[in-house]
Amino acid sequence: MAVERVHYKFTADEYHRMVDSGILTEDSRVELIEGEIVEMSPIGGRHARCVNWLTKALVNAAGDDAIVSVQNPVRLSDLSEPQPDLMLLRPRDYGDQSPGPEDLLLLIEVSDTTLAYDRTTKLHLYARAGVREVWIVDLIHAVVFRYLRPTSAGYRESQQADRGSTIASTVSPVLRIEIPISELFA
Helix, strand or coil: CCCCCCCCCCCHHHHHHHHHHCCCCCCCCEEEECCEEEECCCCCHHHHHHHHHHHHHHHHHHCCCCEEEECCCCCCCCCCECCCCEEEECCCCCCCCCCCHHHEEEEEEEECCCHHHHHHHHHHHHHHHCCCEEEEEECCCCEEEEEEEEECCEEEEEEEEECCCEEEECCCCCCCEEEEHHHHCC
16 A cells, blocks of 8 residues: 655744744745745846846835835745745835735746746745736746736736836836836846
């Protein structure tokens, strides 16, 4: 008789207790995905340049109307606390709590070696949590994918922007975020 292996699923609270006890450190390059502690890929030069460029563009556009959060956690459920590259958050004091899906105006993943993972596992996770708008910046093919209208099965709407076009976020009526793709991949 075959025995099926059962994987232990960590909760977000247990994950944080591992940090508090020193099992994981604040600098550990890991995130909690569906109860599993997943090691994050190292950040390369192209990835860092893109995140820095987007950070500057978002900070300039957001002003005091939103908080730009760079490579910080978002608690999507009791079993998932990923660390996307960028988030545009509602302006409020989060204290020592991670923001939740209701706080997100825009979430951005910058992908090179993680593109397949970001477009499947993480995108489905974001949709199920109700993240209203997600961008995946594909550094390999110099395109940005925009996803809107989340459902438990995925996003109902997607768009692709490549060189020569502009991608814009329209989730917030207060903010107007427009990114020229040619400048993003310069």
